[in-house]
Amino acid sequence: MSRLTLKIVSSTLFSIDISGKTDTLGQSLRTALEYAYYRMNNPLALPVWMPTPRNLKFHQAKQTLDRLVLEIIQSRRQNSTEKNDLLSMLLAAQDEETGEKMSDRQLQDEVITLINAGYETTATALAWTWYLIGTHPDVMVKIQEEIQTVLNGNNPTVEKLSQLQYTRCVFDESSRLCPIGLGLPRVALEDDEIKGYFIPKGTIFNIAQYFIFRHPEFWDHPEQFDPDRFLPEKVKQRPKFAFFPFGAGQHICIGKNLALMESITILAAIMDRFHIELVPHQSIEIDPRFSLRPKYGIKVRVRKRY
Numbered sequence: 001m002s003r004l005t006l007k008i009v010s011s012t013l014f015s016i017d018i019s020g021k022t023d024t025l026g027q028s029l030r031t032a033l034e035y036a037y038y039r040m041n042n043p044l045a046l047p048v049w050m051p052t053p054r055n056l057k058f059h060q061a062k063q064t065l066d067r068l069v070l071e072i073i074q075s076r077r078q079n080s081t082e083k084n085d086l087l088s089m090l091l092a093a094q095d096e097e098t099g100e101k102m103s104d105r106q107l108q109d110e111v112i113t114l115i116n117a118g119y120e121t122t123a124t125a126l127a128w129t130w131y132l133i134g135t136h137p138d139v140m141v142k143i144q145e146e147i148q149t150v151l152n153g154n155n156p157t158v159e160k161l162s163q164l165q166y167t168r169c170v171f172d173e174s175s176r177l178c179p180i181g182l183g184l185p186r187v188a189l190e191d192d193e194i195k196g197y198f199i200p201k202g203t204i205f206n207i208a209q210y211f212i213f214r215h216p217e218f219w220d221h222p223e224q225f226d227p228d229r230f231l232p233e234k235v236k237q238r239p240k241f242a243f244f245p246f247g248a249g250q251h252i253c254i255g256k257n258l259a260l261m262e263s264i265t266i267l268a269a270i271m272d273r274f275h276i277e278l279v280p281h282q283s284i285e286i287d288p289r290f291s292l293r294p295k296y297g298i299k300v301r302v303r304k305r306y
């Protein structure tokens with residue numbers, strides 16, 4: 001799933017084909033993130049310039065990322081053909097006051113942010129969805145029936161995606177039980193009080209999706225995997241902010257629609273052609289770092305349907 005979503009995000013946002021580089025890019029991104037996580041949790045860590053094995057590994061990953069992304073930017077600068085994608089918009093963007101364009105360094109940072117925010121998240125959400133489908137064969141049958149009715153052997157198209165209602169319910173229910181984030185950090189703009197707790201202005205707090213998405217006040221049998229709870233009539237009965245896997249407010253995920261579109265397409269395309277089955281006796285654990293990834297991945301057996 002990581003390779004697939006990395007390819008999708010690179011081709012949709014930047015019109016580049018990174019087949020062949022996905023493993024290097026993915027591995028370097030992961031090393032850099034692991035390093036950031038380590039530093040966040042170890043305030044006494046040795047400075048980044050010291051040549052410790054961990055620091056050297058990070059510098060190597062960063063160099064690889066910088067090189068790959070700079071190649072993308074420079075090849076676009078040299079190639080005059082107009083592309084209607086995000087990279088062209090970033091290249092054309094100008095500061096409203098000074099008229100200045102972005103430097104290569106700024107562009108590199110934007111591209112890395114978008115690739116990173118856009119691939120691991122979707123890959124993780126899909127991995128958990130396969131896990132839940134693999135442990136609920138009845139759900140797999142229902143998805144396959146819906147796909148047969150809606151697509152009738154054709155490839156999924158944007159127009160057809162909204163008709164794959166049950167498939168979307170499955171994805172939402174998976175995002176409820178296995179949200180990719182531990183929570184959303186926010187800062188209190190004013191003094192406030194929540195359920196008797198005083199929150200002074202300036203407090204940094206975490207809106208923990210994992211717990212809200214399993215709160216018995218909003219969800220019956222919250223631990224159960226039940227995609228039907230996302231049918232429109234059921235959604236209407238819940239407060240809007242009982243479920244917000246893409247965040248909310250000014251910083252809501254900018255990739256929400258892309259992520260939903262690609263996830264439902266991937267689920268439909270694979271379920272149409274294959275049965276999946278979890279490999280037994282594997283160790284499935286959450287890696288609670290930046291995204292709640294399955295620590296050792298999710299291994300499934302894939303069997304052709306026809």
Ligand code: HEM
Nearest residue numbers: 117118121122125184245246247248251252253254255259
């Ligand atoms: C299933 C897939 C995804 C999930 C669950 C997800 C979830 C989130 C969440 C929870 C946030 C924080 C929102 C907040 O603080 O209110 C966020 C922010 C963000 N996401 Fe996603 N995301 C996904 C896919 C994507 C994709 C495909 C892209 C890029 C194309 C993307 C780009 C971003 C960016 C740039 C931000 C920062 C927005 C800001 O701070 O203004 N995400 N995402």
